[in-house]
Amino acid sequence: MDAASFILFGATGDLAKRKIFPALYNLYLDQKLPAQFTVFGLGRRQWDDHIFKANVAQSIHSFSRKKVEDPAQLEKFLESFQFCILDANKQEDYVKLRTMIETREQQLGAAPNRMFYLSVGPEFFEMIAEHIDQSGLGSESGWKRFVIEKPFGHDLQSARQLNRKLNETFKEEEIFRIDHYLGKPMVQRLEVLQQKNPVLQALWTNRYIANIQITANETVGVEERSGYYDKTGAVRDMFQNHMLQLLMMLTAHFPNNSTTEAVRFKKKMVMEAVQPLHPHQVSNQVIRGQYNSGSINGEPVTSYREEPGIANDSMNDTFIAAKLEIDDYFWRGVPFYIRTGKRLKEKSTRIVIEFKEPIKQSTGADIPVPNLLVFEIAPDESIFFQLNARDPIYKEQIKPLFLDFQVDSKDLPEAYENLIHDAWHGDATFFAHWDEVELSWKWVQPILDAFAANTVPLHLYEAGSFGPKQSDELLNKDGFHWWFDEPTLEQETLITERNEEKTYV
Ligand SMILES: NC(=O)C1=CN([C@@H]2O[C@H](COP(=O)(O)OP(=O)(O)OC[C@H]3O[C@@H](n4cnc5c(N)ncnc54)[C@H](OP(=O)(O)O)[C@@H]3O)[C@@H](O)[C@H]2O)C=CC1
Numbered sequence: 001m002d003a004a005s006f007i008l009f010g011a012t013g014d015l016a017k018r019k020i021f022p023a024l025y026n027l028y029l030d031q032k033l034p035a036q037f038t039v040f041g042l043g044r045r046q047w048d049d050h051i052f053k054a055n056v057a058q059s060i061h062s063f064s065r066k067k068v069e070d071p072a073q074l075e076k077f078l079e080s081f082q083f084c085i086l087d088a089n090k091q092e093d094y095v096k097l098r099t100m101i102e103t104r105e106q107q108l109g110a111a112p113n114r115m116f117y118l119s120v121g122p123e124f125f126e127m128i129a130e131h132i133d134q135s136g137l138g139s140e141s142g143w144k145r146f147v148i149e150k151p152f153g154h155d156l157q158s159a160r161q162l163n164r165k166l167n168e169t170f171k172e173e174e175i176f177r178i179d180h181y182l183g184k185p186m187v188q189r190l191e192v193l194q195q196k197n198p199v200l201q202a203l204w205t206n207r208y209i210a211n212i213q214i215t216a217n218e219t220v221g222v223e224e225r226s227g228y229y230d231k232t233g234a235v236r237d238m239f240q241n242h243m244l245q246l247l248m249m250l251t252a253h254f255p256n257n258s259t260t261e262a263v264r265f266k267k268k269m270v271m272e273a274v275q276p277l278h279p280h281q282v283s284n285q286v287i288r289g290q291y292n293s294g295s296i297n298g299e300p301v302t303s304y305r306e307e308p309g310i311a312n313d314s315m316n317d318t319f320i321a322a323k324l325e326i327d328d329y330f331w332r333g334v335p336f337y338i339r340t341g342k343r344l345k346e347k348s349t350r351i352v353i354e355f356k357e358p359i360k361q362s363t364g365a366d367i368p369v370p371n372l373l374v375f376e377i378a379p380d381e382s383i384f385f386q387l388n389a390r391d392p393i394y395k396e397q398i399k400p401l402f403l404d405f406q407v408d409s410k411d412l413p414e415a416y417e418n419l420i421h422d423a424w425h426g427d428a429t430f431f432a433h434w435d436e437v438e439l440s441w442k443w444v445q446p447i448l449d450a451f452a453a454n455t456v457p458l459h460l461y462e463a464g465s466f467g468p469k470q471s472d473e474l475l476n477k478d479g480f481h482w483w484f485d486e487p488t489l490e491q492e493t494l495i496t497e498r499n500e501e502k503t504y505v
């Protein structure tokens with residue numbers, strides 16, 4: 001593996017502390033970093049190497065998946081960390097940084113391979129790219145990679161403008177746009193599950209599937225991010241990126257042993273086939289919500305408008321549900337329902353595939369019992385299939401039967417480990433290509449416009465619920481309902497049993 005420098009803008013920030021340093025440490029323990037590497041931490045704070053290393057050590061003790069068992073090993077890891085005070089606006093700071101990096105590369109006899117990781121606000125992306133170019137930091141003789149965190153733009157126009165600017169310094173193949181949902185192990189499994197299982201391949205079409213539901217419910221509220229979130233809302237924060245990436249990963253028909261290009265091409269085809277949303281359709285197909293006060297896990301929580309830093313008349317969306325269709329040979333006619341929101345009843349990220357032709361119960365309430373295939377992504381990972389069988393006691397009745405595979409996620413790499421590792425290897429498969437990003441913005445743009453013009457109602461929902469009731473109606477009018485908001489008795493039993501006895505794959 002190539003020796004390289006990891007140049008981290010925003011090394012004093014929250015994301016670096018909670019995700020990036022722990023990910024680097026776990027990769028180091030798994031021997032997935034090059035034998036020679038240096039992490040250059042950057043920020044305006046008057047830190048030196050000593051303070052920086054102490055902060056990195058603290059972050060590892062607090063947030064690492066693998067606990068520190070050998071302090072000497074941690075010390076050795078920290079030897080590769082250096083700090084450079086840098087103000088992103090100041091060209092002279094980049095020149096100083098360049099000298100520092102070149103000195104270290106010479107000491108190690110290492111090639112000038114440089115990974116620039118921007119864990120800073122998006123307002124810095126263009127400026128930093130330009131300074132990297134002008135200061136000569138993007139050396140010609142090694143490889144260079146530019147890793148950026150979302151949000152990538154604020155709307156279609158700003159995203160295009162940002163991309164044009166970045167392309168002046170970096171080629172598309174040098175830009176790694178992180179969408180951490182693509183780093184989640186279950187999401188990474190979707191491609192292979194589909195490719196390597198003829199049974200799933202056969203079922204993966206409108207012939208058998210009645211509808212698909214993609215949910216990312218969160219219990220947390222706006223937290224300390226009011227400045228960012230109140231301008232962003234659920235539509236930009238989660239829907240345009242994470243939710244549409246889940247849609248692409250689920251519905252793309254990947255060829256066997258796909259290359260990076262093939263995966264990205266197939267995902268792009270999905271987004272091209274998603275039926276465009278016309279302005280007059282937004283109010284029928286999109287539900288906008290904002291949390292009111294309520295309680296979560298028995299604790300009272302305030303309304304969004306009472307959160308610190310939020311105006312008491314804010315119209316920002318903390319919940320969005322939308323219905324869309326993919327107009328291609330495989331998916332035509334299958335409705336996709338996608339929702340995400342904050343301050344909901346439970347943390348759950350899942351995809352539910354509901355199959356056609358549910359059987360009717362022969363006794364009791366006339367409840368249709370469909371087959372369901374469920375991918376649980378968070379908080380625990382699992383795949384389960386709901387089948388129907390004869391009730392062994394009340395033989396005239398049908399009883400759901402579950403094939404349930406729980407994934408023991410505590411030993412799996414965390415999303416950031418997967419993504420940093422891949423970027424270091426130059427593998428862009430699980431990063432968002434510009435084409436996907438642009439098409440995603442294009443699809444959500446009518447929603448952004450409608451929200452800005454207030455032509456879509458803002459429904460307040462009680463914190464601790466599953467969002468506004470209008471989100472249920474979105475499905476009810478098509479004869480469906482969100483699965484698992486109110487689990488059946490059998491599903492409830494399955495969930496309880498899972499916690500007692502686990503079947504791992
Ligand atoms: N935190 C999270 O969980 C997630 C964050 N993100 C994204 O990651 C990025 C970073 O977020 P987060 O870490 O939370 O933000 P923080 O506000 O915690 O950190 C911001 C960082 O930017 C640095 N910075 C600010 N201004 C300058 C400047 N003029 N020159 C140089 N450095 C500067 C700060 O360093 P200093 O003050 O020392 O200058 C600090 O290290 C954002 O784009 C965010 O949207 C994405 C997903 C999740």
Ligand SMILES: O=C1O[C@H](COP(=O)(O)O)[C@@H](O)[C@H](O)[C@H]1O
Binds near residue numbers: 216218220237349
């Ligand atoms: O990108 C973001 O994701 C988190 C949710 O991520 P998860 O891995 O916990 O599902 C969300 O809370 C945050 O607002 C958003 O910026």
